[in-house]
Amino acid sequence: MNNISLENKEIIQVVFFILLAFITMFLVLILFFYFSRKKVVLIEIEKKNLELKHQKELLHSVLITQEEERKRIAQDLHDDISSKLNVVSLNSHLLQTPNLNEDEQNNITNNIIELTQKALEESRRIAHDLLPPVLEKFGLHAGIEELVAEYNSTRSVKVSYENHIDFENYPVERHLHIFRILQELLNNSIRHGKATEISIHFTTFGQRKNFTYIDNGLGFDSSNNENSKGLGMKNIESRINFLGGDFNFYSRPNEGVKMEFNFD
Known part of the structure; x- marks a missing residue:
């Protein structure tokens, strides 16, 4: 027991x-x-x-x-x-x-x-400068053509432009943001990069639109955050965010600049 x-x-x-x-x-x-x-x-x-x-x-x-x-x-x-x-x-x-x-x-x-x-x-x-009349009357494509012609007329830089997007069906209020982004890039390429050749290309991938910008300027080290914190780049980034897009930026000393961004 x-x-x-x-x-x-x-x-x-x-x-x-x-x-x-x-x-x-x-x-x-x-x-x-x-x-x-x-x-x-x-x-x-x-x-x-x-x-x-x-x-x-x-x-x-x-x-x-x-x-x-x-x-x-x-x-x-x-x-x-x-x-x-x-x-x-x-x-x-x-x-x-x-x-x-x-x-x-x-x-x-x-x-x-x-x-x-x-x-x-x-x-x-x-x-x-505030709003190019051609942009308001004839749309983004005509506005970019005029902008490119103005730069080419200086003979100090050769700008090529190719477009495969029908901007007539794109919201007009967004035209100015893309135009200002392009103005900022062109200004940086010539004033700071001393570029002599610039390529601008618009195309579509599915439902997304794609913008590619390349120059042969002096370039800089884009991996250095200090180089990408300038007011111009912040302004570009804020406009791309407004467009619902994202971007990639690449540059190396003496290798020019390449920028791509997608938008709706």
């Missing part, structure tokens, strides 16, 4: 230790999954914070670009147009001077006409 009781106690102890082991393992698994999940959540939060920081940087670059554009326009209006109109106003008052002979009247009148014409040309230039 005592032997049976002893065996029962041993069985109970074994069962107890087995249950204790299972409970311990269960608690360990719970703690493991808890801390693993907590780590995953922290990584996701950090990732979201980095994305928000990046979006803030892009927004900041857009605001800076807009402010610089406003300052440039204000400067142009003051220096190129306002100053000319002031001289026109002065000459107009001179016409009221008594006893002017015919030659003096003609000289003042010609001066007024010449300054007025220059002021009109400057106002057209400023309006063209």
